Amino acid sequence: MRTLDELAATVRSCTSCRLAQGRTQTVFGMGDPAADLVFVGEGPGAEEDRQGLPFVGRSGQLLDRLISEELGVTRDALYICNVTKCRPPNNRDPLPDEVEACSPYLARQLELIAPKVIVTLGNFATRFVLRTAEGITKLRGAVHERDGHLVVPTFHPSAALRGGGAVVTAMRADLVRAKQALDAAASR
């Protein structure tokens, strides 16, 4: 697949795993296809499945607020996507074979966008991008480098909705880290 549009079309007709049966539609991603900054989440929830867009439910509202307050931009200045392109039923975690079936799509998406900085939201995105089994609590708080991208792991916004102030504070610090990483990458 040579373009994001071609890749999105392939994803739309994907039946590689059981998640295809339960979806209303695929959620490929949105934003600037040439963005320097990409956010990667876990997988679509109910609202995302309904609208076909990533992070448009409660987690997304928090994410938009943090992006605006810490990075000073709106989501159209960056790109947002997920590890799985279909909604896992009842918002359960994606299963290992579902992640594996979907992973070539995210890998190609990141190759085509070629962002300088990737912010991974939660365990699934962080493990995929950093190719590790380590958890988010251990990995966040630092800037990692992988496949030519600077990678800033942070909590998933749903953890912030559950966990409250301390998680939000950590996410804010990570977004400041992402901004610094972007500035550093731009001056290289």
Ligand code: URA
């Ligand atoms: N949670 C995610 O990980 N991704 C979305 O798009 C929405 C909620």
